[in-house]
Structure formats: C-alpha cells, structure tokens
Amino acid sequence: MTKPNDLLPEGLEDRLPLEAARITAAMRACLDVMDAHGYDRVRPPLLEFEAALVGRMAGVTVGETSAMFRFVDPASLRTLALRSDMTPQVGRIASTSLASAPRPLRLAYCGDTVVIKASQLDPARERLQLGAELIGADSVAAAGEVVMLAVEAMKAAGLTGISVDFTLPDLVDTLAAKAFPLTPDQIEAVRRELDTKDAGGLKAAGGAAYLPLLYATGPLESALAALRAVDAGGALKSRLDALEAIAAAVGDAATITLDPTERHGFEYQSWFGFTLYAEGLRRAAGRGGTYRIAGSDEAATGFTLYLDRIAEVAPQPEAVRMVYLPKGHDRAAAARLRFEGWRTLAQLAEGEDPAALGCGYVLEGDTPVLLEGGA
Known part of the structure; x- marks a missing residue:
C-alpha cells in the first residue's frame, strides 16, 4: 500500500x-x-x-x-x-x-x-x-x-521512419532587411502571424508579401521551389542552396521536409534549424x-x-542470460562467465528460488546448466 x-x-x-x-x-x-x-x-x-x-x-x-x-x-x-x-x-x-x-x-x-x-x-x-x-x-x-x-x-x-524538418529561423529578418521591408513593430507582428499560419492576420499586419511563405512547406524539393519563387532579389539564394547541400549530406538516411517559418524551439538559432521525428x-x-x-x-x-x-x-534490449551462483561456487568460473557477457546472481540465503529471481541457469562446477523451464 x-x-x-x-x-x-x-x-x-x-x-x-x-x-x-x-x-x-x-x-x-x-x-x-x-x-x-x-x-x-x-x-x-x-x-x-x-x-x-x-x-x-x-x-x-x-x-x-x-x-x-x-x-x-x-x-x-x-x-x-x-x-x-x-x-x-x-x-x-x-x-x-x-x-x-x-x-x-x-x-x-x-x-x-x-x-x-x-x-x-x-x-x-x-x-x-x-x-x-x-x-x-x-x-x-x-x-x-x-x-x-x-x-x-x-x-x-x-x-x-526518421524524418528531419528544416527551418530558417532568421527568414523574416532576412527578407525584411531589403526584399520585403518592414518596420521593427511590423517584424514582430509578421512573425506572430506566420507562427499561427494566419493569412488574414498576416495581411492586416502589413505582411501581404510574406503570404507565399505560408504555403512553402512540405517535402523539401517542392517547398524549396516555392521559396525560390518568393526569393525577391536573391535574398534567400545562399540559404536555399545551403539547405539543398545539407539534405544531400543526409541522402536517403531520412525524409527531409521544410517549414521555413517554424520558430517554436528555435529562439536562439541563427540561419538554420531542424526538428527530428x-x-x-x-x-x-x-x-x-x-x-x-x-x-x-x-x-x-x-x-x-x-x-x-x-x-x-526504442526496442527493448535483448535479455542477457543470467546464471545462479550457489554458495561455494567456483569464483573463477563465475568471473569467466561475466567476462563472456553473462549476468550472475550469487546465493545469499537458503531456500532461494533461482527461477523466481530471474535466473535461467545454475552454475554446476564450472558449467552453467539450464534450469527446468529456463531460457
């Protein structure tokens, strides 16, 4: 109790x-x-x-x-x-x-x-x-x-089934600097509306030029193509080229997606962020x-x-064979078994049940012997 x-x-x-x-x-x-x-x-x-x-x-x-x-x-x-x-x-x-x-x-x-x-x-x-x-x-x-x-x-x-979702934490700052200018107050408002994926709120905040970013998400290839179409004046070219190169390093080891405006969990990241699934x-x-x-x-x-x-x-680790060591057992044999990867459990008192204690074997002489019903 x-x-x-x-x-x-x-x-x-x-x-x-x-x-x-x-x-x-x-x-x-x-x-x-x-x-x-x-x-x-x-x-x-x-x-x-x-x-x-x-x-x-x-x-x-x-x-x-x-x-x-x-x-x-x-x-x-x-x-x-x-x-x-x-x-x-x-x-x-x-x-x-x-x-x-x-x-x-x-x-x-x-x-x-x-x-x-x-x-x-x-x-x-x-x-x-x-x-x-x-x-x-x-x-x-x-x-x-x-x-x-x-x-x-x-x-x-x-x-x-591992997948990696790329993001560009400084995307708004990069575009606001030249391609799609925003005032400091507008930058924060645009970030907020992009976070909530609110197209109407984004327009109201003065971020109509940023609307295509809401739809430049999904599998990396198609999302990058959508972002390159947005890339007024080449403001994002180096970053998008970098994403392609990073994805090439991963190859087919994982599925790569892109959500360029995702900021949750990336408050202190600079130009590149990723989430693992x-x-x-x-x-x-x-x-x-x-x-x-x-x-x-x-x-x-x-x-x-x-x-x-x-x-x-994660998979459960494979159980390691465990052998029961009766009182007076061969210590050298027990040490050898542990070196070979066995687990050992030494007897402390009379009347112990090796099987109930999780043992599948008992040491007899220098050899582990399978208990009845053991494995």
Whole structure:
C-alpha cells in the first residue's frame, strides 16, 4: 500500500528496470555514435550560479529561464540554479576551460535537466538530455555533419521512419532587411502571424508579401521551389542552396521536409534549424541548428535528443542470460562467465528460488546448466 510520503511530486516518476534498460541502451548507442565521429563527452555540473547560467541562456525564452529551480548556496550565499538545458553549459566550457582547444571543437553530453513547471503536452519536469555541439564552425559542411550525426544516433538507438524538418529561423529578418521591408513593430507582428499560419492576420499586419511563405512547406524539393519563387532579389539564394547541400549530406538516411517559418524551439538559432521525428513518436525526438554562444559570440552548430521520449519507442534490449551462483561456487568460473557477457546472481540465503529471481541457469562446477523451464 502506497503511503502519502511515498508519492512523487507532479511530473516526476521512477524508471523501473525494463524502462531504465531501454533508456540506458539508447543512451549508450547514441553516445557510441558520437564518440565514433570524434565528439568528446563533457559532464557539466547539475547546478551552477544562477547569474552565470541565465547569462549563458541569452536568447532562450523567458519562460524557460524562469522555470529553473533556484535556491541559496549556504557556502557562498549566492543564488544557485538547477539546469533546465545543458547546451549553455557546454558553451561555457568551450568558452572557458577549452577556449584554447583547437577548432572546430566537437563535444557531446548527456545528463538530467529539471524545470519547475512543464507544459500540458509534455508534463515531465525531469528530462534526460543528450546531444552534440560542433563549436567554431558555421558552414554548410558543419550543419550537414550535425544533422547526419543526429540521424545516425537515432538509428543506433533503434528508431525507424526518421524524418528531419528544416527551418530558417532568421527568414523574416532576412527578407525584411531589403526584399520585403518592414518596420521593427511590423517584424514582430509578421512573425506572430506566420507562427499561427494566419493569412488574414498576416495581411492586416502589413505582411501581404510574406503570404507565399505560408504555403512553402512540405517535402523539401517542392517547398524549396516555392521559396525560390518568393526569393525577391536573391535574398534567400545562399540559404536555399545551403539547405539543398545539407539534405544531400543526409541522402536517403531520412525524409527531409521544410517549414521555413517554424520558430517554436528555435529562439536562439541563427540561419538554420531542424526538428527530428521518428515513427511511433507523437512529439519531436530532438532539435538542433546553428547559433552563437552567449558571452563569446562563437559560432556553433548542435542538436539535442530527448532520450526519455526516444526510449518510448526504442526496442527493448535483448535479455542477457543470467546464471545462479550457489554458495561455494567456483569464483573463477563465475568471473569467466561475466567476462563472456553473462549476468550472475550469487546465493545469499537458503531456500532461494533461482527461477523466481530471474535466473535461467545454475552454475554446476564450472558449467552453467539450464534450469527446468529456463531460457
């Protein structure tokens, strides 16, 4: 019977063995892919001084920074904050401890993040975040590498039906500068109406010239063709050529689509952003893009995968054979079995039931013997 003190806070939950095994397997698979591509893992602390952490989150929505848990450090009497995003921490590491490291710098990370309040669509307040950052490079080649790395990591985790949705976060700013001029007030209004896909509101905001952007969405080839038709004066040519080159780097590893005006989740991205999806997932598996590291203004390209979501559809790892070790067992034989990939479970008391404890074998001498009904 559950007692009141045993209940967990809203948005937090235990991960039981089967689910924890899926998350761990997905994490290992993704990190192995990043390591194989030369990305070194870093492990920032779970909490930092609030001022430093928030300062590194410049450009992130106010809602995200205000959702961080805060408390006073009894040692320094300064306010600390629990991280809600690991990307700014990686930027801090690149700008400080690794400031003199050769560029481009490739870093990977994985760790827990927490928020005070989550959304109705995603009520979890604790998330396992995994990602990679390519720092010191702002090029088509860098963007192509990062997108392909994200796709490979998702495939290694067992996901199928992967698709990538490209966006151009600075699209309105680029067009408003010359091709389709807007006042500062109009720019914000046009962005808002494009976000809501409201054609009438877009006209009322003075953005009639931006109407074709609402329909330049869908499969990359057709969406790019529609955008090139909009590209008054060649204002977008370099960006559209870049999208084609990035898609070519991905090839047939994933389906590529384009929604050029999508801004949700891309508040601090610069010229390129992308959202990752997979078969069976109702929500995005991850996001990424190009940006500038707050504080140093160094160019970077990266992505984040939401491991908890990915584990929902990732395959269950194959069960490892487990052998029961009776009292007085051959320790050398048990060590050899573990080296070969077996799991072992040592007897602690009389009357234990090896099968009930999950064992399919029992060690007899130096040989594992199949239990009746075992596997």
